[in-house]
Amino acid sequence: MTMQQTFADLGVGKPMIDVLAAGGIVDPFPIQLATLPDTLAGRDALGRGKTGSGKTLAFCIPLVHRLAHTRKTAQPRGLILAPTRELASQIGAVLEPLAAAHNLKVTTIYGGVPQSRQVAALRSGVDIVVACPGRLEDLMKQRVVRLDSIEVTVLDEADHMADLGFLPAVTRILTATPSGGHRMLFSATLDNDVDKLVKRFLRDPVTHSVDSADSPVPAMTHHVFHVAGVEAKRELVHLLASGTGRRLLFMRTKHQARKLAKQLTESGVPSVDLHGNLSQPARDRNLAAFTTGKARVLVATDIAARGVHVDSVELVVHVDPPADYKTYLHRSGRTARAGSAGNVVTVALPEQRRELQAMMRKANIDVRPQQVAADSPPVQELVGELAPYQAPAPQAERSAQSTDSRAHRSQQGRSATARNRKRVGAGRVPVAVTADRAGHKGASHRRTGGHQRAN
The missing domain is CATH 3.40.50.300 (P-loop containing nucleotide triphosphate hydrolases)
Incomplete structure (x- = not known):
């Protein structure tokens, strides 16, 4: 019987493995088994998986891995875009302990709350920003944050971004990031304008699908x-x-x-x-x-x-x-x-x-x-x-x-x-x-x- 690969087998470093183990996470999920060998190597990736498939770790791990091995700058080097403030908060909660294992700072940016704390966090220096498009664009226009140092960009739930009408803002934001950066896009479907984003912003991406885009959860x-x-x-x-x-x-x-x-x-x-x-x-x-x-x-x-x-x-x-x-x-x-x-x-x-x-x-x-x-x-x-x-x-x-x-x-x-x-x-x-x-x-x-x- 073939043994399932471990996070170490996939190339995840010990500091993050220790954080995952402390949270009871030992065995990679299929979406992580599929994507991590490519994303840890820096290849652009398109991940398709249904809800509950474990995709948050699938992009947080390679993001932290990359930034842990590159030089800090005054501006953020990692960017994750999410369609809503609550999802952004969830991603931040998963990301923060992984980032802390490599002394990386994370901040979460979204609307519906005063921007003062978010501005203060950005001005104090952060490595990774998890953001909703609307508030991020506002802060970019105010010149509180620049994206010209971004090395890794993640777009989560791109199909939901499209449903909410955010793709024009997403396009402007991605255009503001360096064209040679590492990019990952995760979406349940590729309908409407999501495929246009893939074609424009991802370079020769590898595609990994875990179950069909619309498959229900087997349990x-x-x-x-x-x-x-x-x-x-x-x-x-x-x-x-x-x-x-x-x-x-x-x-x-x-x-x-x-x-x-x-x-x-x-x-x-x-x-x-x-x-x-x-x-x-x-x-x-x-x-x-x-x-x-x-x-x-x-x-x-x-x-x-x-x-x-x-x-x-x-x-x-x-x-x-x-x-x-x-x-x-x-x-x-x-x-x-x-x-x-x-x-x-x-x-x-x-x-x-x-x-x-x-x-x-x-x-x-x-x-x-x-x-x-x-x-x-x-x-x-x-x-x-x-x-x-x-x-x-x-x-x-x-x-x-x-x-x-x-x-x-x-x-x-x-x-x-x-x-x-x-x-x-x-x-x-x-x-x-x-x-x-x-x-x-x-x-x-x-x-x-x-x-x-x-x-």
Whole structure:
């Protein structure tokens, strides 16, 4: 039997390997196995992988590797562009410990907050900037930051950049970086103008695809529940939200998300909302409540369809079916991450069934709809199988447990297949959460393994 390559085999240096191991990351994911030999060698790369595939480390590692071996300058030498502020924050959280291992400084730049701290960080000197295009362009126009020293540029979720209309700004930013720099672009799809970016800014790039661009996550079980009307839907949604595990509910409108979170909380299910009407501090507070377990349910609009990572989200409920299959896949990808199992439920009223059926075909998901009420056997079976939520241990206990948990995490990943049948989650205690704006064929096709916090 062929042994899987390690990070050391791929050419990752010991300082970063030590950081990864300290976080329980031992075995590379497929996207990392595929891309790292080329990107560590400095070759331009186009990475295609579905949500939860581990692409954040796939570009952070070669970025830090390159800058650790080149001379510091007064201006940033590394740039990562992300479509939203929450995703930028998530990337920064993954990047910072890797960079610190080589004495590299990182700062994150995005709108929605005062720019004073970001300006101060840039003026004090940073090596890597993780930025959203809008705020970065503002600071470039103010001459707070220049990009003429950039050696490595990463564009993450390029397809989402296109969806949000950011590609003109991205084009201007990339034009401001040296033409001979190392560039990496990661995108789930290459439609619209993304391919134009590849052709213009990447030099003879190597392309690596992990699963098809629209493939669902194999550890995910999909359910489509047809309900007779609005009242039956309300009862079903409240039941699905009322378990002890962590659940994520998606709505189409901000008003409905806020209203449902309030109703659930008043009924005894601690819930918070996440949508575009919230300020950044309010988003941070609500996400923190969700990740620590103070709130068991997050009710969100599509602002959370990409980039949200919370350990052990066992259930995603499409309370309102999404507008298109890509959004369905991204929403659903908040569960069954990094090899863990998860369930996805879509609730459909009679008038939504035809459109939903067409969308599921496009998403390549083969699941038989079931007509249900809250007390129907399929619903009760699902509710009974969901894993109990394990609240975070006190700090002293977590410290005492950390050595053992790290030593055995690989074994936990290998034994996850057996636990999936009972839906007992193998995720570790949640320590961080971030979000951004904004799946497979049924229950029989599942897989487990791996223990990274993937993006």
